[in-house]
Each structure stands twice: as structure tokens, then as C-alpha cells.
Amino acid sequence: MAEPRSPLGKAFVAGDHGNHAAGIGVTLRERKNLSIIQITAWADSIPAVLTAIGSATGLVLQNKPGLGRVAGEKSVFGFAPGRYFVVSATPDLETRLRSAISAELGTMVDLTHGRTVIRIGGPRSEWVISKLFAIDFSEHAFPVAYGRATLHHDIHTNIQRIDDETFDLYVFRTFARSFWLTLGHAAEEVGYRVE
């Protein structure tokens, strides 16, 4: 089967950009070939869904707003009541989740093609994304592995914190190129590398 095409197209230019003479403030890359499954639990079955996600992925979550887990390429996080992204680089994820989550527990939607995942890392990542999003990125307000849903103007974005200076930004695919350009523009000040 053909390789899925990235929506970034010609806007993706590997290399150093902006004011990189003074150092690389952030690194941007597109995480490709992920499977992104959205699971929504019925209001009365959230704990059961979390258990099911845990058994299918090995990532166990408690029922708490925004809570998430990260293990290598695999991650899960909540961003709305009973709603989770389960993300993995393994293609059998959907099958395993389907067998774990029955219609009585909740519903699943495969959003793999609908989202573009941009990873921003580096010492100035918090500074750069603070230009775009009106949420508090400090670590006590937004701990590692937690998820958030927010927006940059019209671009709805899910964000998961990977470590103290790394974030995964899930943007709608059709907005991805526009968002990528905006992000690069915002990062020029600190110098950025595209990998």
C-alpha cells in the first residue's frame, strides 16, 4: 500500500532556520505513521474504559481530567470528559482496542488520517508555543504526560506534554500546513531545527 502523504508538503524544509546563529531554541518534527484512535466512554463506564485501554495498551490511567501516560512511541491522554486519544506506532492498535471496548462501554473513531502530530522540543519550546496558545505551560499547571484541548485562533489542537521541554501538538490535518508555517514563524526568534 502507498505511503500516506504528509499535509505539510513543501512547507516542511529540514535544516536550521531563523536566528539559529545564536543556537537552536527548538526542534520541530512531524511524527508520522502513528495510529490515532479516539475513544469516548459513556458517562457511566469511564473506569471500565480506562481498564480496557490499560489492558489493550499497557498504559493504565486513573479517571482524572487531562491525565495521560507516555511510553516511547505509545501514549494515551484525556482531553474531554470520558474522551481519550490512544496513540501508537503499531498498526494493530485499533484491532486490539476494538476487542477490548464493546459498544456498551463507549465508541471509537479512527482519527489517524485526520490529525497531524508535530513534536516541538528544546529549551525554548514553552516560550514558542506560548505565543500560539492561551494555556499555562508551566510544569506545575501542565505536568508531564497530561493532555489538553485548546486552540490557536481557528485551529483546534490537542497537546500532550512529553517531558519538561517537549510537547506533541495534534492539529487537524487540513490546517496542518498553515499551523506549521505559523509555528515556524513563531520559532524564528529563538532559532529552530526541522528534523
Next chain:
Amino acid sequence: MIIRCPYCGPRDVIEFTYQGDATRRRPDPASSDQDAWNSYIYDRTNPGGSHREFWLHGGGCRQHLVITRDMTTHAISSVAFARSIVAGESS
């Protein structure tokens, strides 16, 4: 203005959409009482004080909220998920 979403926490008002008066009640769907429907669709109170409103957190968790807000000071005294409030009131 900041709205404290019960799921997402305090967020900027730009993430929310005003969705109207939360005190009105939709008539029985099968009802053909035109006065009741007229009142539901067109009549709005505009109290100079506390009021209940629906807001959609479209820029976050996409849940509708019921917000109690003072119309003169904009002070918000309570925020809750609309689903649980409406379900609680109709049961």
C-alpha cells in the same frame, strides 16, 4: 474574561461560545402549543443580576456548560456541565 471549565480548568473566553439562556425549557416536542413554542424560541429575559447561560467550550473539551453569571459585573458564580444539570432537572 476567564471561565473555569470543570474539565479543562480556567480558560480564556475566546475558547467559548455563548449558547443562550439556560433557564428556558423546551416544550414537549409533540406539543403544538404555539404560545409555548413562541415563548421558548423568542422570549428572553435580561435580568440586571444573576443569570444562567449555556456556553460551549468549543475551543477545549467541546462540552456545553451552564454558567451562572452576574450580568452587571460579569462575575461568574458557578460553572457545571450542562449534561448533568439538564439531566438532573428533567429527571
Next chain:
Amino acid sequence: MTSSRLSKGGRIDRSRSIRFLFDGKAYSGHPGDTLASALLANGITLFGRSFKYHRPRGVFAAGSDEPNALVTVLSGDVREPNVRATELEIFDGLVTRSQNRFPSLEHDFLAVNQLAGPLFSAGFYYKTFMGPAIGPLRGTRFWMFCEKFIRRAAGLGKAGTSPDPERYERMNAFCDILVVGSGPGGLIAAEAAAATGARVIIAEERPLAGGSLLASGEMIDGRNPAVWAREKAEALASLPNVRFLTRTSVWGYYDGNVLTAVEHVSDYKPNRTKGLARQRHWVIRTGRVILATGAFERPMVFPGNDRPGVMLADAMRRYAIEYGVATGSAVTLFTNNDSAYDAARALSIGGVNVVAIVDVRPDISGTCRDIASVAGAELLLGHAVTATHAGKTLSSITVQHFNAETGRVSGAPREIRTDSLGVSGGWSPAIHLASQAGGKPEWDEDLQAFLPPEPNQNWVMTGSAAGYMDTISVMSDAATKGSAKSRLVLPAVEAPMLDSSPAPVFEIEPAIKSQKAFVDFQHDVTADDIRLAYREGFHSVEHLKRYTTLGMATDQGKTSNVPGLAIMADVRGISIPQAGTTRFRPPFTPVSLGALAAERHGDLRPHRLTPMHDWHLANGAKTYEAGLWHRPMIYSSHGETIEQAYTREAKAVRDSVGIVDVSTLGKIDIQGPDAAEFLDRVYTNMFSTLPVGKARYGLMLREDGIAFDDGTTWRLGETQFLMTTTTANAGPVMQHLEYYLDCVWPELRVHLTSVTDVWAGSAVSGPKARAVLEGCVTGTKVDNDTLPFMGIVRGKIADVPVMICRLSFSGELAYEVYCGAGYGVHIWEALLAAGKPFAILPYGLEALGTLRIEKGHVTGAEIDGRTTAHDLHLDWMLSKKKPFIGSAMVHREGLKNENRLSLVGLISLDNQSINGGSHIVTDPRPREPADSFGHVTAACYSPALGKYIALALVKHGTSMIGNRAFATDLLRDKHCAVEIVSHHMFDAEGSRMHG
């Protein structure tokens, strides 16, 4: 020559020179200078011409309160008007120009406006231009005649017309405590707050921290106060929980403790590193705010008080201490309070020659007397300045006896030679932000000033902004405001004991006035204008403000507010608090539009691109923007007009086969045991009866019975549907559905997810559409039995899974092929390859539109928020078996009235194109005005009919069929004879799509 650089002093770097231009002439200054200080150091005292009267004006203040010294900064073709010279830091290559003068600052023709003084008094515009008809000239006509002359004569700087190439950005910040201002109060409050471990942001408007300490003659811990402030600021900035922003003006205070600020990141730098913004717009959400915004000195109102050379006493002191500039060689001061003595002390320490102090008070303290005598200044107690005199700059002032009790001027005038007069009318705490936050300021009799209101949000005020006028009490208050448990050891302050209460004198009004006495310098509002406003019945402060424009200029009345209110209170015979004050509104200081727009301009506004976007561009598509989407309009071959291109494309669809990108359609995944029930409630027609693997066309109404949106919904499983919406309504429909699930029917178990971006959609239409699919689809048959009209199958194309639904917008045999968006181009190209034998053509929105107009299918142009299902002949879709959203209201009498506009087709009779938006009339050039009875919603050339056609909404639509009328476009003077026909203009029976 009056003002000059002192031989020593100031925090300027005298070892380096900076060259800049003002009105085409080169001057030099030093790092640390503002344009105002550098020009004063060069002996320039004339900075601009005033707003209405074109009076010469000099620099009046030393900070953001400056009303007069506004300049235009030029950078290439870009001009930024109304920049305060007192805040503009100079750099090499800075080019500035004075404003509102013609042809030059020195020789201004329009200074004759001064002679026409009464003409331009308060209410000039209302009186002159809204009056009754005078001969042929009605008031508004007269305005239109005069406007261009007045616009030229009155005003501030001119805005540029070139695009601003500078970078601006927004920054979102969160903290526990925001401290606004870094004078002695701000620094101590921030130190106390930071010691608790809280996240603190300090915002200082000026390049250096210190506020009043920068120009103070006091000693702190035995040291120069400016040095103490600098070290304190450095220590704070180095803390991990503190962010110290300089050159950052907090200009707005909004609900929920959201404050906005502009940081001048690199305005003052001649060379900027790549990516660095010129200005950064901060939006700061904070738990608590400490407003240490200081106080503004007030002017006195007296005849001739706007002459260049007259300025605030504190500004004079700041020029001397901070910039090493003497504003004159023989300086005088005029005051109603002690602070002018503190200024005199600092000035004489700085080496400025103070010749006299004129004080309205009959008596003063020993401390003040001592200061005057040490400075060598003559003391004129119980006196006031009653006139100023000048050649090009101030040369002397007239002084007379003044009784502060009665306000009466008496005695023989005496002339004192002076080239610079410093004025102090007391101090007004900078309560602007607190006032914005919503509180009502309170008048303090002692300070003769408005103090901050009771907080209605989580803020406190400290320092002189809270009415503490000496450094010692400022610091002790600030420590407790910073943290209630503060254990800070406060520094020792050596300062003269001065009384902070002024005499309640605001205006000197001699019996015979030969000169105007100004209240609002920037808008040229005089004391007499205020009295005139009173006589004409404008008594409330709100009316006064609007009638005279007092306080409405770019300085927002920082210097004029209280003197103006005082004069109004006086003529009304009431107290100042009875007169009240207006509420301050954002912005505190002017904010450039660039900073507000930040990154959202030019190419950085969001664009939405379909997965096949690059293919379209590479294959000749001309695109246009539909909302945020970019969509192909036509695929042009060279030399073709748009009409030729879409005609060719539409014809290909009718004759053989075409393909169009429909990825922009809104798509919503609807799942759950109650999904079918939910759809029955939101659509007018039934969906619970729809078999799995079939699609149905659905119509949604609003609750009031007006049509809302249409589209097809596909049943993918017993409990799973895929809803499609029109491109434009994808967001509103989603919101509509969510509203009903959350707020009306929370008992329904249904989940909604927008999947618009998940699927790429390609619609293949035309008699050969099935043949195209047969050539590439594997894993399923696509014949009429397997895939009947409105059927859905799953299969593969080029090894990629696809979902195919047979439905038609064009009226032809047609299929929508959906695949994962990442494979959009892959599938699109595979379909094109399979269509090659049939000369498949990609078609754009114009052809799509043409095909649907021919068929009479509706879109947003007809579902326009005013039409009903009846109007659009969709009433057959209104189920009678169940209630649905809008069912209770859709049958209202008014919505079924025969008079309503309803959908018809139009055919051009004279082979002319019909303009979209044309009105339907019986006579295109009636003698008497006649009503339009409809309008064109969409028009095109129809290749299938060989005619220009249109869809229209027309009164009595159906019964008008067969009649002739005109589609008339008065804007473009185009009138087309048309025949009204059924909206089904092509293949009314629908045999083609069912074939």
C-alpha cells in the same frame, strides 16, 4: 538658545554619539536619550503644532503623559504617527518628523486658525454641520463640502498607507502576581511577593526600573536612589520565579484578572536579529495584581500655559537628573504644592539655575523656604502666573498677586524673565487600570485627587498610585501589599519633609484675559470651552467630555482630567466628587494595530487545504477562498476565460465524466445506540428506517422552522452514521448537534466526532462514472445491483481502502469516493488514470455550481437563513410521523404565505448573462419607483441548455412560471430579460442519475 545639555549628570552614555533626523535636520544625542531629551539638549523647544489652532507646542512632560510632543517616525515607506517624543528612544538612523504643520514647523499657515478661535470652540462640529438648511446647503452637505479642508487643518499625524513589514507577536503569560510599575512601591512589593515563592511578573513602562527614584534627590541606604533601584531590579530579575519586563506598558485591565501589555522589544534597535518582533503583545492572566503605577503631575490652567518652554515641574527635574538636560538657562517654577520644591532642590543639585518660585499659597513650610533659599530662587508667595510671553520661545512670565481662598487675581503685573517655566498643580494617582477594572474612583480632599476605588477584582494598589506621596510610606505600604506576611527589612531613606497636600487651586483666571488657558493640550480644549459647554447645557462629565472632546485624545486626559473636572465643578457650584469623573477605558497608552493583530495577518492567517490541494495547483487550478478553505474554481487551459473553462468542464460531466474534490464537505461521525433516534429528531425526514449500507438526503431546520442545512447521511452500521454537511455549515451543524445532546436530550446515548479531516472525498460524475470505477475498484462490484442509487460499498482502489457512496449533486450518474486523507492524492490520481479512456476532466466549483443550477439543487445561497422548506420545494421532506427540530413552527401561517419568495429558474431571453444578486422586476427603468419581487441567488451559462440561466427566489414563485420579467442589476446597470421557469431546468425526471 534656551535648553541645553548640562556639563554633567544624567544616565546617558556621553562616550557615544547617536545621529538622528528631525524634520530633515541631523542632530546628535547619546545612548539613554529620548527624542525629547536629545532635542532639548540641542536647544530645540518647538516640537509640533496643536490640534485645532496650530499653536506652537513644546515638550510638556517626560513620559507617557506627554500631550504635545508627538512625532511621526519614518522607516522607509512606513510611517508611524503620534509617537511620544518623551518615550521614543533614539538610535542611529532614526528619522522623525513633526506633525500638523504646513509647510513647516516654524512657519505654519494654518496658525491663522488661532484668529478664528471662537469658530473652533466646543461643539463646533455639531453647531456648524448639523444645523438647519442654509440656502442650498443642508448641514450635512455643508460638512461634505468642508470636510477635506477641515481634515487637513485639524488633527494629529497622518497614518501611512504602506504595509508595515515589521513583525509583531502575541505572548500568553500566566502568573500568581503581576506587579505593574517598578518605582519604589513596585520594587518592594515585587520583592515581598517573590519571597513567598509566587510566580511574579513585573512590567515597567520605561527602559529602566526605578520610577520616581530615577530623578529623586533623596538617598536610599546612603546611596544614589537610581543605583539602589537598578541593583534591586537586577536581583529580582535573576530570581527563577520572576519575569522582569521593561519597556512594557500595561494598557488594559479586563475581567477575570486578564491584563494586556505591549513590550517594545526592538523598536529602539537599529538592527534586529532575524525573527525578533518589533513589539510583543502580552496577555497576562494573573491571580493577583499589584498596581504600582505611580502618579501624574497635573498642570495649572492659566493664560498662555501652552507656550513652548512651559512644562511640568517634574518633567523639568527628570530632564536634568535623568538626561543631564537643562530645559532653560533661567528656570522658574509655578506651584500650588510642595513637590515643586523637591524639584527645585533636585534641579539646583543638578546644576540648573532656578530664578524664582511662584506659589499660590500665602505661606509655606520652613523646609520649603530653606530649599528656595539654598537654590537661590526668589520666592513669590500668594502669587500666580497670569500670562506668558515669547518670541520663538518663552522669554518671560507675568506674575500677579493671587488669593487662593477667593481665586482672585489683583495687583500690578510684574514681569519675570525666564526661558523655562515648570508647573505643578498637584498629583493625580494613575488609577487608570483600576478604573478600567470597573471601580468608581474616590475623591481625596487632602490630596485633591481621585484615589483608587474599592477593588472589585483581585488587585491592590500601592505607592503614589494609592496616595502615598513620600518614599518611606510608599515602601512600607508596598511590602505589606506584596505579601501580608512580609518580613522585608526596608532601606533607610533620607528625604526632606514635605507636605503632599496641594492648595485646591486648579485655574488662574484673571479678569482680563489676553491669552487662551488650556486644559487639554492635545485636543486644544480651553477653560473657556468648558464654561461654554456648561452654558449650552452640557453639565454631566460624560456630556462635557463628548461635547468638548476633553480627555479623548491619544493621551486619554492624563494631564487634563482633574483640572477639567475642577473647572466644571466650579461653574456648576458643586464639589469635584459631586461632579464625578468618567471611567477610564483601555488602552492606557496608544497601542499599534500591528501589535494587536500579532501574527494573524498576511499569509499567517489560517488556511485550510484539502489533501489534493498541491495537485490542483500543479494542474492549473485557479483557486478561491471559501471561508478558510482554498478550493479550485476552474482548471484553466491557457487563454480561456473563466466562463469558457467551466463550460468545458461542466460539458465533460454531462457528456462523459468529470471528477471534483469534495473533501471540504463537513463530516460528522455519529455513534451510539440512540444515533438513529437522534437523527430522526434533528432531520425533518426519517433516518431510523434507513438500512445499513444506504445513504439518505436529509434536511435540517432551525427551531423556528427556517431551513438550516442539508446533506446526505450514511448508515455505516446499526449504531453508526456518517453525516455530511455543506462546507460552510460544518462548524455550525456540529455545534447545533452538540447543543441538543448536551442541553436538550442528555438522555440520548450518542457520541459525535468531527471527521471532516479524516476523509478525502472525490466525486466522479457523468455517464461514464461507473465505467471509471469499474476500471479501478477492487474487492466489490459497482454495478447497479451492488451499488444502487444511495447505496454504499467498501472496496479498494490502488490497494487503498475506500468507501463509495452513489449519490449525485450534478444530476448525473455519480459516486463519492472516500479514503483516508493521507491517500487523497493517490486515489484522485488512480481515478484520473481509470478515467483517461473517457477523457475524464477535473472540475472546479464553477462547474459544480453550473451543474447544480441546471438541476435546481439548493446550497447556502438559497438556504440563506430566511427560506423555509416550502420556499425551496422541499416540503415533501417534512415528516408527518414524528416531531423534529422546527416541526412545531414550520407550519406557521406566515411561513406558508403565498407572498413568500420561492425558488424558480430563470432563462435569459436575450442571450445575456444574468448577474448574481440581480433583482426581479417587471420594468427595468420604471418612471415611478417600483418594488422588486425577488432576487437571483446563482447564475451561470448552461452548456446543457445552451443558455444563460439562473436560480432565483421570487414572490408567488410557482404561479409566476411562464411569465417574463427582468433581472436587473442597478449597480452595474445591467438589465436582462428573463423567463421564469421551474427550478428543475435540466432532466427534471432525474433519469440520468438513476440510470
